[in-house]
Amino acid sequence: MNDVSLSPQDFQQLSAFRYQLRCFLRHSEDICREHGLTPLQYQLLLHLLAGKGRQWATVGELAERLQAKHHGTVMLVDRCEQSGLVRRARGREDRRRSEVHLLPRGAELARTIAAQHQPELRRFRDTFCLTDPPGEA
Template identity: 35%
Template sequence: MNLSHEQSDQLIATLAEFRFELRQFLQFSETAALDAKLHPQQHQLLLQVAGAPEGTQVTIAYAAGRLGLKHNSTVELVDRSEREDLIERTIDKDDKRRAILRVSRKGRQVLHKLSDDHARELNEMAPRLMRALKRVQLHSRSPLAAEVL
């Protein structure tokens, strides 16, 4: 089944608004990271390493998967973050080819400040984000809209 032009236009407008709200948050996040003297990907790396589920050995492969980066790009990001004392890397006792990552004391300090800032911003943005997400959800419940989404 095809959407009518009106339904398609409504869906496009709904997705555009949701994407705009997401982008507003991402722009805030990027600016906050840069203000903290971090590259935005370093902030994402710190989040993924520090926020890994308990018992997870955070390796380069794990970080690459969580960040959506290739292995070699993640190695470069970890190298840069280690040089800046944000990340610590140790060799896995059981597999000498693997490095285990953890956030350094300096990295934790920066991450705590950024996380506080992000929580405040999300609290302010939450009503708009939830409203936009709810509209997408309502459109996706329509059998016609579900085919597009």
């Protein structure tokens, strides 16, 4: 058991944070559904769009970013591939691995949905006095 003693204010701050986080997530879920995507499909596209200088990732990298099991991520990639959002290709460096590549339709959806998140994201940042990520202001 943890010996940390929490004050009523600690609980209030945590409650407020969780509430605002849930409001953001609910708003995000609504936006995704308006565009015919599940929230997980959008997150997968977002992670591909935000890639490390590339618009592809391995299934393992996506599973980590989604905090999901490998087999669940494979099924999610399958659904996105069937919808024309991504395509799977053999790894360039390791042919045993699959690379998941973002297709133009997937990139466009991710950009559109991300833009619609910005007002709520700014409100979330302002509420918790969070700093903007580097390159934003």
